[in-house]
Amino acid sequence: DTGVSQNPRHKITKRGQNVTFRCDPISEHNRLYWYRQTLGQGPEFLTYFQNEAQLEKSRLLSDRFSAERPKGSFSTLEIQRTEQGDSAMYLCASSTGQGATNQPQHFGDGTRLSIL
Amino acid sequence: AQSVTQPDIHITVSEGASLELRCNYSYGATPYLFWYVQSPGQGLQLLLKYFSGDTLVQGIKGFEAEFKRSQSSFNLRKPSVHWSDAAEYFCAVGTYGNQFYFGTGTSLTVIP
DSSP states (O other): OOOOEEOOOOOEEETTEEEEEEEEETTTTTEEEEEEOOOTTTOEEEEEEEEEEEEEEEEEETTTEEEEETTSSSSSEEEOOGGGGGGGEEEEEEOOTTOOOOOOEEEOOOOOEEEO | OEEEEOOOEEEEEEETSSSSEEOOEESSSEEEEEEEEOOOOOEEEEEEOOOOOOEEEEGGOOEEEEEEEEGGGEEEESSSOOOOEEEEEEEEETTTHHHHHHHHEEEEEEEE
């Protein structure tokens, strides 16, 4: 169990640029989640995958955000035309589970995005 | 709608003192409940979970939590706090399909 890995750890970019983050989940985990966390808040759910299928998307996920998990392993989260309000910590988590079952989610250390 | 409330934004305790962090949830079905801890600049680490059965659950680092359905609460406790426990603590409820809702967190300061 090598844990959930996220890259990069920090990203600084100018407003209007596109950014892409990567998440490598724990290898045997079929579910993968993306969250956004701003200062003083808990993580807010963005989207989740079961294997390669994106099963749910939050209303927080505007059209500028897109996530993929092409082979059911690693995932990418892309933000196009970044805005100041996108500055946050983006957390990835993974878990096992099927259907309605709930299993603990294991989190990576996050990617901190700063928009200049 | 599902939600989690952590009424205490910040708590300060002396090292060696007992600790209780409050969590109240709102969810229409049987909840799956979790406590996570987050150190600055890090991800979240699972402390403990409640799925069903015994309402008092034990976790890592000497933490425990008690589920009280009548009060919709899942409070976290530790009998003797260590300086290394200083961190942000998050309560979460897991819903059908494993979507998690987190509280806003409680920041714990431990004074020597």
